[in-house]
Amino acid sequence: MTRPYVLLSAAVSLDGYLDDTGPERLLLSGPADFDRVDEVRASVDAILIGAGTIRADNPRLLVNSPERRAARVAAGKPEYPLKVTVSASGGLDPDARFWHTGGEKVVYTTDAGAERLSRTGIAADVVPLGPALGWRPLLEHLHDVRGVRRLMVEGGGTVHTQLLQQQLADELQLVLAPLFVGDSKAPRLFGPGTYQGGRLRLVETRAIEDVVLMRYEPTAPGTGQETSPADRHWLRLACELAVRCPPSSTAFSVGAVVVDADGTELARGYSREAGDPVVHAEEAALAKIDPADPRLAGATVYSSLEPCARRSSRPRPCARLILDAGVRRVVTAWREPDTFVEGADGAGLLVDQGAEVVVLPEFEARAKEPNRHLLG
Numbered sequence: 001m002t003r004p005y006v007l008l009s010a011a012v013s014l015d016g017y018l019d020d021t022g023p024e025r026l027l028l029s030g031p032a033d034f035d036r037v038d039e040v041r042a043s044v045d046a047i048l049i050g051a052g053t054i055r056a057d058n059p060r061l062l063v064n065s066p067e068r069r070a071a072r073v074a075a076g077k078p079e080y081p082l083k084v085t086v087s088a089s090g091g092l093d094p095d096a097r098f099w100h101t102g103g104e105k106v107v108y109t110t111d112a113g114a115e116r117l118s119r120t121g122i123a124a125d126v127v128p129l130g131p132a133l134g135w136r137p138l139l140e141h142l143h144d145v146r147g148v149r150r151l152m153v154e155g156g157g158t159v160h161t162q163l164l165q166q167q168l169a170d171e172l173q174l175v176l177a178p179l180f181v182g183d184s185k186a187p188r189l190f191g192p193g194t195y196q197g198g199r200l201r202l203v204e205t206r207a208i209e210d211v212v213l214m215r216y217e218p219t220a221p222g223t224g225q226e227t228s229p230a231d232r233h234w235l236r237l238a239c240e241l242a243v244r245c246p247p248s249s250t251a252f253s254v255g256a257v258v259v260d261a262d263g264t265e266l267a268r269g270y271s272r273e274a275g276d277p278v279v280h281a282e283e284a285a286l287a288k289i290d291p292a293d294p295r296l297a298g299a300t301v302y303s304s305l306e307p308c309a310r311r312s313s314r315p316r317p318c319a320r321l322i323l324d325a326g327v328r329r330v331v332t333a334w335r336e337p338d339t340f341v342e343g344a345d346g347a348g349l350l351v352d353q354g355a356e357v358v359v360l361p362e363f364e365a366r367a368k369e370p371n372r373h374l375l376g
C-alpha cells in the first residue's frame, strides 16, 4: 500500500450541518469529545484540512495534552503531527494560526499556486503537484516522501466528500450533536455526487456526554487495478476464513468472499467446508449464489490464495468457475506455489479471459499461516 490510512473526522448537527453561518465557529461537541479528538490527533502522523477551513475557522490543529505530546516524543515521533493543507490557487493567509503553531507544515498546491505562495513567504514546505491537484498523488507523496502512515482529515465538507467519493477514506469518525442548525446556507458534511452504493459498515458507537460517536468503514470494492480500502477489509476476511478450514496434508486452506460492487457481501466460503473433503473456497462461495444473479458481473471475488487453474477432483477449476459466473475482478493475497500443481497459473487464465487480478502482497504472510505445514 502506498497511501496512508485515511481517517475522516467530523461533527454534525442533527440536520447534517458542520457549522452555522455566524462569524464564530459553532461548537458541536463538548469537552469530553474535544479530548477524544485530541487523543486521535496524538495518534496520527499528520492532520489535513482544506484551505477553506483555514479561512473559515482559523484553527491551530494542535495536540493540547502535554502528556500526549510527551508520549509522542518518548516514542521517537515529533511532538506534534505534521499539519497538511491543500490549495489549488495558493491563496492562503500567511498570518493564519495554522502556520504559527505546532510542528512542521506542508501545503499541496498546483504549479501556479506554488508560484503565488513563494511570494507570500508562508512558513511551510510547499509541494506543487503539477498543473492540477489530485488526491492520489497527494496521498502517495505524504506516504512515500513524508513517511505518513496514518492521516487524520478534519474537513471541511468538500475535502471529506472528495475523499469518500474517490474511495480513498479508510474510516469515518462521525460525531452527531443533539442540536439543529436549520439554515440551508450553512456548510454540509457531504455534498452531492457519486458515492459507493450499498451500506457502510458500522464498527463502533460510543456516547460521549450528549453526543454520539459513530465509526464507519466503506465497503465497496475498488475498480480494476485501482484498490479501495474495503478491498483490504474483504481480503482480510478471506484470510480469516482460511483459518477455519479442516486441516489437510494434500490441499491448501483457503478462504473466499464474493462482494457486490456496492459493497454487499453475496457469499463466503472456505476449503473443505460443510463436510465436503474436496470443495475449494471459491467454489463453495459461488455455489451459494444464484448463477442468474445479475450482481455477479460487477462483483469481486476475494480469495486468500490465487484461484486454481487445474484440479483433479472436479471438472472445472476455480478460475473457470469464476469466469463462468461472470465475475471479472479477483483480489488475492498470494500466487499459488508448485506444491500440488506444476506451474499453477490461475491468475494467467483469469487475465487471458479478460478478468482483473489484483494481488495484495501485504496479506501474503496471513494467507500462508494456515498452510505452513505444506510449505516446508
Ligand SMILES: [Zn+2]
Pocket: 280, 281, 282, 283, 307, 308, 311, 317, 318, 319
Ligand atoms: Zn480451486
